[in-house]
Amino acid sequence: MPRRGPPGSVDLVIEATELTRRYGRTLAVDRLTFTVRPGVVTGFLGPNGAGKTTTLRMVLGLNRPTSGTVTVDGRPFAGLPRGLRHVGALLDAHDVHGGRTARAHLAALAAGNGLPRGRVAEVLAEVGLADAAGRRIDGFSLGMKQRLGIAAALLGDPPVLLFDEPLNGLDPEGVRWVRGLFGRLADEGRTVLVSSHLMREMEQTAEELIVIGRGRLIAAGSLRDFAAGGTPPRVAVRTPDADALVAALTGEGATVRAEDDGSYTVTGLTADRIGDLAFTHRARLYELGPRAASLEEAFMALTEDSVEYATEAAR
Numbered sequence: 208m209p210r211r212g213p214p215g216s217v218d219l220v221i222e223a224t225e226l227t228r229r230y231g232r233t234l235a236v237d238r239l240t241f242t243v244r245p246g247v248v249t250g251f252l253g254p255n256g257a258g259k260t261t262t263l264r265m266v267l268g269l270n271r272p273t274s275g276t277v278t279v280d281g282r283p284f285a286g287l288p289r290g291l292r293h294v295g296a297l298l299d300a301h302d303v304h305g306g307r308t309a310r311a312h313l314a315a316l317a318a319g320n321g322l323p324r325g326r327v328a329e330v331l332a333e334v335g336l337a338d339a340a341g342r343r344i345d346g347f348s349l350g351m352k353q354r355l356g357i358a359a360a361l362l363g364d365p366p367v368l369l370f371d372e373p374l375n376g377l378d379p380e381g382v383r384w385v386r387g388l389f390g391r392l393a394d395e396g397r398t399v400l401v402s403s404h405l406m407r408e409m410e411q412t413a414e415e416l417i418v419i420g421r422g423r424l425i426a427a428g429s430l431r432d433f434a435a436g437g438t439p440p441r442v443a444v445r446t447p448d449a450d451a452l453v454a455a456l457t458g459e460g461a462t463v464r465a466e467d468d469g470s471y472t473v474t475g476l477t478a479d480r481i482g483d484l485a486f487t488h489r490a491r492l493y494e495l496g497p498r499a500a501s502l503e504e505a506f507m508a509l510t511e512d513s514v515e516y517a518t519e520a521a522r
């Protein structure tokens with residue numbers, strides 16, 4: 208695939224401004240403002256029902272916003288002249304005609320969008336389905352359907368790609384493959400937006416994150432900043448003299464949590480202070496150092512806040 212503009216070029220930006228969608232009494236998307244840039248994989252994260260699918264459908268012009276706007280390359284998707292050549296999307300892996308073969312499905316899509324037939328074999332090979340090209344889709348596993356959906360998104364060789372929960376149903380090898388593919392697509396300068404309701408799926412997938420809850424923006428920024436800002440500093444400790452050390456640490460007001468691997472996570476004291484206390488209490492230390500913040504915890508903390516906020520706002 209051709210290389211595109213350098214990361215940071217502004218032409219392929221997805222821009223949502225005060226984007227809102229109401230279904231009857233449900234506010235599915237609530238004044239959402241965000242920017243998705245090319246050259247990095249951006250994770251679109253939120254619990255079930257947060258409004259991710261509704262937002263992606265509005266980007267694609269499949270749902271109309273109740274108010275606000277969302278544009279790709281400065282224009283609503285419907286106004287883009289090149290359709291599938293401009294934006295490729297996987298929304299629902301099950302949304303395919305099961306009686307067709309993978310090849311026939313993609314060939315119909317190519318024909319309907321004025322794309323060269325030769326792309327079909329290329330994208331099937333790219334997603335690892337070359338050997339299954341002649342098989343009927345209704346015999347496909349969910350993982351194979353996800354690969355087929357990704358192949359369809361790639362068909363027009365588009366600079367902007369949207370994937371809704373693409374890791375669902377993939378085995379560990381499939382997850383590793385898809386992460387590599389998304390990274391490569393971003394390295395080529397494309398804009399890649401990937402939704403998920405699981406933070407742990409995003410940890411090794413996305414560089415940037417947009418987190419929503421109940422239709423609202425909760426946080427946006429780099430994964431690294433997100434992890435750093437989400438929880439107070441924590442220290443990892445390993446000791447064969449746990450009873451003495453834990454008593455000493457909690458006596459100083461620290462919170463100590465035992466981990467599955469036999470280590471402890473300490474909050475509320477610096478590593479220096481923990482070292483001093485261990486020395487005083489004759490507890491041997493096998494490990495003492497910073498414990499990387501768990502993104503899962505940061506995510507839970509942030510979404511909890513959004514629920515509280517929503518409750519307060521409703522009063």
Ligand SMILES: Nc1ncnc2c1ncn2[C@@H]1O[C@H](COP(=O)(O)OP(=O)(O)OP(=O)(O)O)[C@@H](O)[C@H]1O
Pocket residue numbers: 230233234235236253254255256257258259260261262404
């Ligand atoms: N066509 C519709 N009619 C009525 N309500 C809808 C419709 N589509 C979505 N909703 C509601 O809007 C809210 C957001 O749904 P949406 O599917 O966008 O969330 P999501 O973040 O993609 O969730 P999930 O991870 O469960 O797919 C939910 O409360 C949902 O019930």
